[in-house]
Amino acid sequence: MTFQGRKLLSYCTLFGLMAVFNISTIFAQNNSLSQAERVDLNxxxxxxxxxxxxxxxxxxxxxxxVYFVTPDLSLKWGEVPLDNQTIEVQPPGTPAVGQSFLRVxxxxGDEQALEFAKExxxxxxxxQNINGGWDHTINFNKLDNDKVSFDDNQTQSAVSFLMALDQQLEDSLINAATQRALKMMMHTQLSNGGWxxxxxxxxxxxxxxxxxxxxxxDCIRVMIEAYQYYPNDEAIExxxxxAARFMNISQLPPPQPGWAQQYNEFLQPAWARTFEPAAVCPLVTVNNINTLIDLxxxxDKKTILEPIPDALRWLRExxxxxxxxxxxxxLGTGKPLYYDRPRIRVENIEDLHPERRTGYGYQSDLQSRLDKSSLRYEKALKLGSKDLWKSxxxxxxxxxxxxxxxxxxGDIMAILEAQEKSGAWISKNDSFKKRMPSGERWNGQYLTMDRISSAVFNENIATLSEYISLSKELDKY
Structure with missing residues (x-):
């Protein structure tokens, strides 16, 4: 890696709290507090x-x-109902909650929060299995699962959390597990550079x-974080x-210069599940534009940006x-594709079974993300890698x-008001899809009950932590 790349990443480590948002999007909301009121709110x-x-x-x-529990702890859920010996690896489960404790x-400086992160x-x-990674869940009664899953930020979130915690503690067990996980990330990387x-x-x-x-x-993000934490590891570089090479060679040729959701060993777009055809994917393409800029x-290699102009043009079209x-x-026709289980093509999204139509994102509004990606690319060309990072x-x-x-x-006030005396944030009358018997498709029914959500906890802690961190920075002036 170039000296510039190392230096830019080292800034992240040295500079603790830094704001990572566009100042032009900030608008005051008439919530100005006096100094005394702010101290009290802190x-x-x-x-x-x-x-x-x-x-x-x-x-x-x-x-x-896990993802959800009832207030009396009698029921627990991840993506499905779980028993009392199973935890979730996929966010907002264990690694994400651990990151929340670490954020606090x-x-x-709450040492108890650090201890909970350690737990x-x-x-x-x-x-952590024999291959150094994780599957979707961990069942403590059955620890012989050897699968490493990169789906939905599962293994990646665990590695990211362990690396972050490894920076805060002198703990040989955590350090050894982190190093095992990093070796796993590199070992599982395909010869073409993907995962x-x-x-x-x-x-x-x-x-x-x-x-x-x-x-x-997410794998690339984890490896970028790894080089930030361990900048002298040439294997990470x-x-x-x-990975950068794979991003380049996996872009499809014009007139459809986007990316597919998955590629076979011949680097061809390939089918996955029966409703996931070999196709060009706009959502993946937007994600990849930003990953290319991150790389x-x-x-600090400008050729990494070369796939972006064609991709932006195709997205607009x-x-x-x-x-x-x-x-x-x-592929070829440019028509939207809608597939239902079991690999049945339909003409319109309305023709899909409700189980698929409400359970999978067949359409999405990408305009805001496209605009931000386009602006970020223009800034990359204008500023160069170092000044883009600074901006x-x-x-x-x-x-x-x-x-x-x-x-x-305003968000802070709402979070404080919603918190129970016990410290819990309870999602009242939470509505969710009824779990159907094996082999049956969802019939449109929902269940409603009070639940405690890991996602809500993580979101609230992130907002509260940001408030404290910003206040500390303001006090320096």
């Missing part, structure tokens, strides 16, 4: 964080977490290089260069009349800090 926020963290730790399973520690890490380490959906080989689409659900993108910032983009665009990672002025605090004060 104390309330810290107390809320302590209560929230202390409560949430009480609903753990062997140090790990960094913002407030979450130990739960993950118990479930499979799952490892070891399954003999089906799980073996394909997979962008779907951000698989390869080599992995990033292989450019790190590797494929917007449908309803203002959205199809998830799948047919995206910079300290805020006093006025900018005040504006951001004003912007989120």
């Amino acid at each position: 104390e309330k926020v810290k107390a809320s964080m302590r209560k929230g963290v202390a409560f949430f730790q009480t609903i753990n399973t062997e140090g790990g977490y 520690y960094k913002a407030t 979450a890490a130990y739960a993950l380490i118990r479930g 499979p959906h799952k490892y070891p080989e399954q003999g089906d689409y799980h073996d394909y290089a997979t962008f779907n659900d951000g698989g390869i993108n 080599k992995s990033l260069r292989k 450019y910032i790190v590797l 494929t917007r449908m009349e309803n203002g959205k983009w199809a998830r799948f665009v047919e 995206e990672h910079h300290f805020l002025s006093k006025d900018q800090l005040s504006l951001r605090l004003e912007e989120i004060t």
Whole structure:
């Protein structure tokens, strides 16, 4: 890696709190507080964080977490109902909750939060399999699962959390598990530079290089984080260069210069599940544009940006009349593709079974993301990798800090008001799809009950932590 790339990444480590958002999007919301009011609110926020963290730790399973529990802890869910010996690896489960605990520690110095983060890490380490990674869940009664899943940020989120915690602790167990996980990331990288959906080989689409659900993108993000934390590891740099090459060679040729969700061993777009055809995917293409820019910032190699202009043009051309983009665009014809189970093609999204129509993103509005990606690319060309990084990672002025605090004060008040005396945030009358018997498709029925959500906890902790961190920065002026 170039000296510039190393230097840019080292700034992240040295500079603790840095704002990573576009100042032009910040608008005051008439929530300006006096100094005394802000001090009082800070104390309330810290107390809320302590209560929230202390409560949430009480609903753990062997140090790990699921997606939802009922307030009496009698029922637990991940993507499906879970027993009392199973935790979730996929966000918003164990690694994401662990990151929330770590975020509280960094913002407030709360040693108890750091200890809870350590407990979450130990739960993950118990479930780290023989190949050094993780599947979707960990069942503590059955720890012989050897699958490594890169679907939905599963293994990637675990590696990311362990690396972040490894920077805060002198813990030989956590360090050893982190190094095992990093070796796994490089070992599982395909010879073409991508990553499979799952490892070891399954003999089906799980073996394909997979962008779907951000698989390869999250792997690249983890390797960028790894080089930030361990900048002298040449193997990590080599992995990033292989990944950058894969991003380039996997782009499809004009007139459809986007990317597919998955590629077979011949680097051809390939089928995955029966409703996921070989096609060009606008959502994947937007994601890949930003991953290419991330790699450019790190590797400082301008050729990495070369696929982007054609991809941007193609995205603008494929917007449908309803203002959205199809998830799948047919190779050759450019028509939207809609497939139902079991591999039945239909003409319109309305013709899909409700189970698929409401359970999979066949269409999405990408306009905002496309505009931001286009602007980011233009800035990359204008500024170069070093100055682009500086423009995206910079300290805020006093006025900018005040504006951001004003912007989120309303959210802070709502979070504090919603918190129970116990410290819990309970989602009242939470509605979710009824689980059907095996072999039956969802019939449109929903269940409603009060539930405690890991996602809500993570979101609230992120907002509260941001408020404290920004306040600390403002106090320096």
